[in-house]
Amino acid sequence: MAANALNLCSFFIFAFLIINGAKTKPTVGIFPPSCNRIECPKFEVIEANNGYEIRSYDSPMWMSTAPIDDISLVNATRAGFLQLFDYIQGKNKYHQKIEMTAPVLTQVSPSDGPFCATSFVVSFYIPKENQGNPPAAQGLHVQKWGKTLAAVRQFSGFVKDYDVAEETAALYASLEGSKWFDAIRKAPTADPTTTYTVAQYNSPFEFDNRVNEIWLLLDVKDYFGM
Numbered sequence: 001m002a003a004n005a006l007n008l009c010s011f012f013i014f015a016f017l018i019i020n021g022a023k024t025k026p027t028v029g030i031f032p033p034s035c036n037r038i039e040c041p042k043f044e045v046i047e048a049n050n051g052y053e054i055r056s057y058d059s060p061m062w063m064s065t066a067p068i069d070d071i072s073l074v075n076a077t078r079a080g081f082l083q084l085f086d087y088i089q090g091k092n093k094y095h096q097k098i099e100m101t102a103p104v105l106t107q108v109s110p111s112d113g114p115f116c117a118t119s120f121v122v123s124f125y126i127p128k129e130n131q132g133n134p135p136a137a138q139g140l141h142v143q144k145w146g147k148t149l150a151a152v153r154q155f156s157g158f159v160k161d162y163d164v165a166e167e168t169a170a171l172y173a174s175l176e177g178s179k180w181f182d183a184i185r186k187a188p189t190a191d192p193t194t195t196y197t198v199a200q201y202n203s204p205f206e207f208d209n210r211v212n213e214i215w216l217l218l219d220v221k222d223y224f225g226m
């Protein structure tokens with residue numbers, strides 16, 4: 001019964017994505033201005049195309065919240081970010097302050113709970129300097145991704161719940177027919193349960209030049225020969 005309900009939720013979400021898929025304009029290739037000021041994970045662009053970019057990340061590490069069940073990505077991200085902000089301000093085992101980085105990720109997956117709620121994990125990119133020994137903190141855990149391939153689409157402005165569905169659908173649509181499309185469907189090594197990830201590069205106090213991204217992680221086995 002629970003499994004059926006979950007499938008039904010997923011079906012409606014997916015149908016919604018397909019129907020609304022083709023509307024928005026593709027954007028890729030914008031360097032987030034905040035990455036000139038604060039540390040961002042390095043990546044290589046493997047392919048830039050009409051509406052998507054394929055990036056290779058070399059083993060980024062993240063400090064992540066426990067899953068947050070909510071109907072709103074925006075609200076869940078705010079709640080998660082507050083925990084992570086406390087963490088970098090020194091609310092951690094070593095009372096250590098950690099430099100701000102970008103992006104903040106929100107990993108989205110279907111929730112086990114009732115009512116078609118969604119499960120969100122919010123993450124902070126751990127600076128290279130702290131990756132050897134990131135201080136622990138209650139309620140947070142480290143994610144080590146290993147080599148990661150992501151299909152990426154960019155959009156601007158403040159992230160809204162509605163945009164996220166639309167931009168994700170557009171990213172799927174742009175990948176259709178490409179050699180990457182099958183790799184999305186296979187479970188990615190980094191995180192088998194995440195459906196898609198939203199990356200945000202700006203603080204809530206910046207109003208211009210805001211850069212956000214949808215990431216779909218790809219199965220890397222074929223590409224890296226793993």
Ligand SMILES: *[C@@H]1O[C@H](CO)[C@@H](O)[C@H](O)[C@H]1NC(C)=O
Binds near residue numbers: 071072075
């Ligand atoms: C998000 O949070 C705001 C402020 O707490 C609230 O008014 C709003 O209803 C929430 N949105 C959703 C979709 O839950």
